[in-house]
Structures are given as C-alpha cells and as structure tokens.
Amino acid sequence: MSEIYFLILLLLSNLISFSTQAKNDDYQTIGGHINFLANATGREGSGVAEVNFTPPPSSSALVSRGNVWVAYGTDVQINDPCISWKGSVIMSVTYTRDSGGSFDRQHIIPASFIFDAPRQFIDYQAEDKLKSVNINSFSGQGIKLINSCNHTVNVSSARQIAIGENRWDLYVEGTVPAKNQCSISTQGSIDMGTLSINQLINSRGRPFHEMAKSLPVNWFCSDNQAKSKITLIANDVYHSCIQSKNKAMRYCIYSADSSTPFDLTSGSQSFTVEPSQRDLNLIIVPASGSSPITGLSQGQLILKIEPE
The missing domain is CATH 2.60.40.1090 (Fimbrial-type adhesion domain)
Structure with a gap:
C-alpha cells in the first residue's frame, strides 16, 4: 500500500507604508553646476517608490563630436540594505548644433545610471559639435526603489551627470514605504x-x-x-x-x-x-x-x- x-x-x-516629497535645500552643490532635482514617492503599503524627475534648466556649454553622457561616481549613495532599484525612463533631449539648427533624441536611462556607485555611461555619442543641451521630459515605465524591509526608509543620493562641458548635479530624495x-x-x-x-x-x-x-x-x-x-x-x-x-x-x-x-x-x-x-x-x-x-x-x- x-x-x-x-x-x-x-x-x-x-x-505597511508611506510617501513624501523630496527636499533638496539641505544639499550643497557638487561644483557650482546646474541643480537637477528628483523625488521618490510611493503609495502607502506598496513597498515601492517611483523616482520623479523635474527637467533641469538647459545648459549652454561645448559638446564635442563623439562625447557621451556620463554619470560620475556617487557623492551621496543609497547604501541601505533594504533598498534596491530597477526600471528605466526615457529622457527626451534637444541638442543645438554649434553650426546652427537643433535636433531631438530620446535616451533610455536605466536605474543603474542614477544609483549605481561606479561611473556609468549611456550608449550615445554626440553626432556633431554642440553648443547647448536641453533636457525636455521623462517618460516610460519609470525607475523604482524597492523596499524589502517592514519599515519605511528615507533615501537620498547625489551625483554629477554630464555630456561634454554640460554638467548637472542630480539630487534624489524621498521615502520608500514599507510593504503592508x-x-x-x-x-x-x-x-x-x-x-x-x-x-x-x-x-x-x-x-x-x-x-x-x-x-x-x-x-x-x-x-x-x-x-x-x-x-x-x-x-x-x-x-x-x-x-x-x-x-x-x-x-x-x-x-x-x-x-x-x-x-x-x-x-x-x-x-x-x-x-x-x-x-x-x-x-x-x-x-x-x-x-x-x-x-x-x-x-x-x-x-x-x-x-x-
């Protein structure tokens, strides 16, 4: 049998959970560059916060042909073991040629470009000599911070991103809610x-x-x-x-x-x-x-x- x-x-x-708006006033600029602000907010109980980017002011500085987007090593890094990140956004950019005229491009920005500690790059090379760069908007699925713990976590990060001589100081701040x-x-x-x-x-x-x-x-x-x-x-x-x-x-x-x-x-x-x-x-x-x-x-x- x-x-x-x-x-x-x-x-x-x-x-469980929480959400909040970012407060970037307490940061000091990394090097007198253009401030680029973002906040992380999430629905209470979700365990997830989405990073919301505010398009920064345009920058009028030289970009040589072949220059790439780079995110330098993090000045302030999210190092809480409860927090991980995933996803991507589409960044829409208008480039102005030094010789006249402009053109638009869309770049996929992965979460690693924003939060990973080592220097990060975007797979794009400037097609011409440029005199200004304007970041217009962000769209797509979104970059998310994931909380694996049962308590809310306040997060902040800061890093410099650049293409050619155009440089922005990117600050991300907010609260990642816990899961219910x-x-x-x-x-x-x-x-x-x-x-x-x-x-x-x-x-x-x-x-x-x-x-x-x-x-x-x-x-x-x-x-x-x-x-x-x-x-x-x-x-x-x-x-x-x-x-x-x-x-x-x-x-x-x-x-x-x-x-x-x-x-x-x-x-x-x-x-x-x-x-x-x-x-x-x-x-x-x-x-x-x-x-x-x-x-x-x-x-x-x-x-x-x-x-x-």
Missing part, C-alpha cells in the same frame, strides 16, 4: 489517505477526485484597500501538478469553483483577489506520478500572499 501525505509551507509577505504586513493561516499538512500500487498503475494518470481534500486558507493584510496577490509555488512539477519527492504521486491544486487545476508547469501560478476577500478554499486531488512505487509519498506547496 502507498500512504500519501501533502505538506503545506507558508511564506508570509510583510507590508500580512498574516496567513492554513493547516500545515493533509493526510490524503492510502492507495494500492495497482490503483496507481491502473489509473493511467487519472486524478483520484473521489479522494480530494479541502484546504481552507485565510489571510489578513493591514492595508484593506489593496488587492491581494496569491502565488502557489511548487519545487517539483509533473504534468502541471506538484510531484512528490519520491516521484510516485502528484497533487493537483484546484480552486473550489473550477474543474481545471492550477498550471504549475513553470513552478508557480499567481492570481489576484479583491480587497474584501480574506479566504479561499483550495482542493487537493492526488494522482499517480512519473514513477509509481509503494511507500510514503509527500508533496509540498508554498503559499505566498502580498498586496497587488
């Missing part, structure tokens, strides 16, 4: 019953729906205005279902109102629920795995919850 059990691991996502705190509860293991080896072999992979077990899941997040993102995670998958460590069994996960199991082929599947929802009922259905054998079979599911 083959005993089958199902273990559930819980992964708690921490959340969530709690999740469900039973830690489920005894799925007993099957004979003949039942497993003769099933030809058909799930044993008559042996289905219910798994109620409850959660609470401190931000009751945000949708919740539920993620089911599996370390070993066979035919879109969780496979036991000994390969003898697989466990298919259904929502209570669906006849199709969650597809865990990629190792996980996520879905969102409305802010008012605080529970769901998962259905666990056993089936034969890739190598049916006798003995104890165990599978593992990780449940993760976080604000959308």
